Amino acid sequence: MDSRSLLTLSVLFVLIGGNKGQKPTVTLRPKFPQVYVGDDVTLICNRKGGSKPTRWFFNRAPQTHEDYLMLLIAVTPKNNGVYECEQDETRSDPYTLTVLDLEPYAQLSPSIGGAVMTKGDGRNLVLQADDDLKNWSCFVLRGVSTFSLALDVDEEMKRAAIFAELKEAERATFFCKKKKADLRSNAVTLKMTELMVMLVPPVIPALQGEHVDLRCVVWGGPELKNAVFYKDSREIKTSHDGTYIIINATQSDNGNYSCRATYRFSHISAEAALKEGDSDAQELKVIGGPPAAVISASTNSLQCSCPHCPDDCTSYHWYHTPLNDPYTRKKLPESDEFITVKKEGQYKCRSDCGKGFSRFSNIYNYKAQPVEFRHMWYILVAALILFVIIIVLIIVLMWRRCGRMDIQAPGCDADQDRLVMSVRYVR
Structure with missing residues (x-):
């Protein structure tokens, strides 16, 4: 064996021996500064060699x-540990x-659609935060690699x-x-x-106690005849509108759901044949979620609490969200438990807990009473009160003049007749 072969064997031996004793490392993807309930995260066991x-x-x-990637879906505090x-x-x-x-600072949500897309499709995700969004950056994790995205x-x-x-990623x-x-x-x-x-x-994430909509959709928008829904391969419902609604979600609703659709492309041809197809199975996990704030109201005085x-x-x-624009949300300057509102729109609140927030409260719709109606109402009430006072004064004066005696003072009958006629005329 020549010296070149001996050198090659020596290098291989060093590489093999060096890799054998090296510890693997557990890393988190995405690299979140904090992990919040409902996040999907991946733990990676990686080491050189x-x-x-x-x-x-x-x-x-x-x-x-046993895979080197461990995907944790919709994590909760039950996932806390080593x-x-x-x-x-x-x-x-x-x-x-x-x-x-808790919930994170900002909210990212799709403008339309749910969690599943066809290959090659795309959609807009909308970001909302309390501050200037110019200071924000967005990313996507595909597999184990993270990429930056343009923010408009x-x-x-x-x-x-x-x-x-x-792109080519499955998720x-x-x-x-x-x-x-x-x-x-x-x-x-x-x-x-x-x-x-x-x-x-x-x-x-599906939250316990809330309703969850599962939709059976066919690409291309054909006429849907019916959809059969399955949970863990067991048939649970047939729907003609392609929707399965869980009214009050609990952890017993956890499982893998799929559907089988019967459809026809009638918008292409009136004689189009019926077709059938099955969907992929999708996992549904119902979680408790962070505590929610609550708004209680008395007209335009609102109170936010988080029991x-x-x-x-x-x-x-x-x-505050304007009634004519449900996608616009403006943070108000108040930070107290109570506020008084004057502007029409939808109001909601949340509690600030330092590293995160409570869930948003219920929405309170405030509609101010029209100014013209309020002024007219005041005028009508004042006129009615004045009318009653005048009638009472007339009756008192007539009573004092004629008295309760059996002998009537001259002119009392005529005055009473005129009073009766006046009251009838006013009525």
């Missing part, structure tokens, strides 16, 4: 998951995951938009962060399907 299979441990207990992974009998250092039972800011409408597309998570700060939006996860029929769950919030939730944020 590492290989599959991978063993995972949660709070020291071994898990059945995560470790093991490759080639070498275990990583512990990684502690903390999920805040509308200063007049106090919102911004990004164009969300999956992608979109989120925004404020520059030079730890403030961020919620994360929106979109999933891809290559089938004609789609089971579309809502983008936001189930932590003790460090000490201030409030108030918001």
Whole structure:
């Protein structure tokens, strides 16, 4: 064996030996400054030269998951704890995951549609925050790689938009962060399907006690004859409008949902044949969610409270939305528990808890009484009171003049007749 071969073997031996003792590392994607309830996050077990299979441990207990990626959907405080992974009998250092039972600072939501898109499709996601959106940046996580996205800011409408597309990824998570700060939006996860029929769950996490709409949609917008919905491969309902509504969601509604649609492209041809197709299965996870604020009102005096919030939730944020523009939201300067409103529109509030917020309260619709009507009402009431006073004075004067005696004073009968006639005339 020549010296070149010996050198090659030596290098290989060093590389193999060096990689064997190296610890794997658990990392979080996306790289959130804080993780909030309802987020989709991925834990990655990675090391240079590492290989599959991978063993995972949660709070020291071994898990059945063996892939080097561990996807956690709609996390809650139940996911709090220590995560470790093991490759080639070498275990990583512990990684502690903390999920805040609060909502993030800003809100990211789709302008239309749900959580599932066809391949090659895209849609706008709208960003709303309390401050200037020029200081925000948005990103997308596809697989294990994060990419920046262009943010289109509308200063007049106090919102911004990004164009969300999956490219070739089966799922992608979109989120925004404020520059030079730890403030961020919620994360929106979109999933891809290559089938004609789609089971579309809502983008936001399903919250316990609220209603959840599942839609069976066919690409191209054909005439839908009926849709059969399945939970965990078991038929649960047939719908003619393609919608399955869970009225009061609980954790018993957790599962994998799909649908089978019967449809016809009647807008292309009146004689178009009926077709059938199945959707992909989509996971639904119902979570408790952060505590919600509550508005109580007395006419135009509003009070914001959060009975189930932590003790460090000490201030409030108030918001106004015009009745003619449901997508515009303006933060009001008040931060107290009580406010008095004068402007028509929709009002809601939330409690500020330092690292996050409570859920938004119920919406209070305030419609001011028209000024013209108020003034007319005052005039009518004043005229009625004046009329009553005049009638009472006339009766008292006549009573004093004629008295209660059996002998009537001269002219009393005529005066009484005139009084009766006057009252009748007024009526």
